[in-house]
Amino acid sequence: MIASPFLNSPIKICCIGAGYVGGPTMAMIAKQCPDIQVHVVDLNQARIDQWNSDVLPVYEPGLDDVVREARGRNLTFSSRVETAIRESNIIFIAVNTPTKSFGIGAGRAANLEFIEKCARQIAECSTGHKIVVEKSTLPVRTAEAVKRILNSSAKDATFDVLSNPEFLAEGTAVQDLLQPDRVLIGGESSEAVERLAQVYGRWIPREKILTTNLWSSELSKLTANAFLAQRVSSINAISALCEATGADVDEVARAIGTDSRIGPKFLKSSVGFGGSCFQKDILNLVYLCEHFGLREVAQYWEQVVIMNDYQKRRFSERIVRTMFHTVSDKKIAIWGFAFKKDTNDTRESPAIHICRDLLEERARLVVYDPQVPEKQIRSELEACFQDSNGRLSETHKKLIETNVSVVKDVYVSAQEAHAIAVLTEWDEFKTIDCGRVYEEMRRPAFVFDGRNVLDRKAWLDRGFEVHSIGRPGVS
Ligand code: UDX
Ligand code: UDX
DSSP: OOOOHHHHSOOEEEEEOOSTTHHHHHHHHHHHOTTSEEEEEOSOHHHHHHHTSSSOSSOOTTHHHHHHHHBTTTEEEESOHHHHHHHOSEEEEOOOOOBOOSSTTTTTSBOOHHHHHHHHHHHHHOEEEEEEEEOSOOOTTHHHHHHHHHHHHOSEEEEEEEEOOOOOOTTSHHHHHHSOSOEEEEESOHHHHHHHHHHHTTTSOGGGEEEEOHHHHHHHHHHHHHHHHHHHHHHHHHHHHHHHHTOOHHHHHHHHHTSTTTOSTTOOOOSOOOSSSHHHHHHHHHHHHHHTTOHHHHHHHHHHHHHHHHHHHHHHHHHHHHTTTOOTTOEEEEEOOSSSTTOOOOTTOHHHHHHHHHHHTTOEEEEEOSSSOHHHHHHHHHHHHOOTTSOOOHHHHHHHHHHEEEESOHHHHHTTOSEEEEOSOOGGGGGOOHHHHHHHSOSSOEEEETTOOSOHHHHHHHTOEEEETTSOOBO
16 A cells, blocks of 8 residues: 555646547546546647537547546546646646658657647646656657756646557547556656556556556557557568469468467558558657667668558559559549548548549549548648648649549449549448449449458459459459
């Protein structure tokens, strides 16, 4: 039993950043700990308004119920950052850390601008003792910088800094938060680590709460994402060989995945991985390795991203090549725009790259996604055509306006289409009436299944020419 007064005083939590990580994580803490006040703050007032409304900014199965239970009881969303910092004794930082687009390390290093601003603001508003928790994924030894900023700018406060990376995956966030494989807490002060462990310990078995030093915790998050992404790139590399040789990548994945040393997860070949984390974190790892002079290690990990770019490019090239080497003025139905199913997130979605390649070939695209709004689809496409100064040429602007339409009905997307490209593995695509789709389409009716979700035999029997990932095309 620990008798420290610091450990026994009531916990009040604040989280800076109400995004895909901050929002769901804090909602789960508030749900599981009704006696702990949890205040989530964000600079973006529109996002806060959404968290306070019936339509949350993040689509996650089960999240509505979690938020509804705790909001108004012990869970608050607001833009009152200073008040929230002042009133809490555990402060999570969950702001985004995008890849730097300028200056030293551009295209690789993490942009830590928001982290530094948060640390300065925490230092300015704090009194007494606070625990500052890095929730955002950060380069190793960022905690050192955070500590220095806090301690040098603080007027009347002391701090402990902890690293507590989040391992939730989008689409399964609620389940991942409810029953995580592990919770990782890195820190120097055992009292501070214990204090945070007590919060998670309310619903997570203690043996699943791992404690490490700060640097191991920071590096473990980068390493976990790098290993997961590496598995996807490994099976995607094999998918290219399958297409060339007549092997079937899903059969190969099943055969190797039953080896308990390899395991079955993260072996689903696809059009490429997306999401806000994998690419960013690997590039970050590569940058760190280069910084420490570890050139071979950097090259090894960079290959995971190179393979992913190759997989996306290969898919769009296959579409063009198969459709008689031209898709100009042809209508292609794009099924799915999110980076994976069960999320409305489109960050780094492979769909963006495929659509860009097809638009460059002057195809006409009709996009259907059950969760991503039209505005977001258009803004992602505009962003991918911008030059390094953020400018969008008139030609590209017009191309998107005239050649992209977004529809709310999957069957409508197939009307008069020359081809369908499945880019997200939404469950509803598995049960589509392929006969009805076939009647709507031009002939030959091409299908490019970038996620291998369609019932291939049924679609082939119906008369489609089906091109799956990691299998030779069949008509
Ligand atoms: C998280 C992590 O924090 C990131 O490091 C990880 O690699 C990916 O997941 P995520 O929650 O997905 O980021 O990001 P996002 O949905 O963009 O949310 C971040 C929020 O922080 C935004 O709502 C943004 O408005 C807010 N923010 C950003 C602030 O409130 N203050 C800032 O200074 C910067
Ligand atoms: C990932 C990590 O899984 C999570 O632990 C971390 O906290 C954040 O980054 P997320 O990006 O939300 O989570 O989703 P994830 O399920 O990992 O998928 C990432 C990408 O890989 C998606 O585009 C997905 O479609 C793709 N993928 C995943 C495959 O192509 N094949 C697979 O077998 C698995």
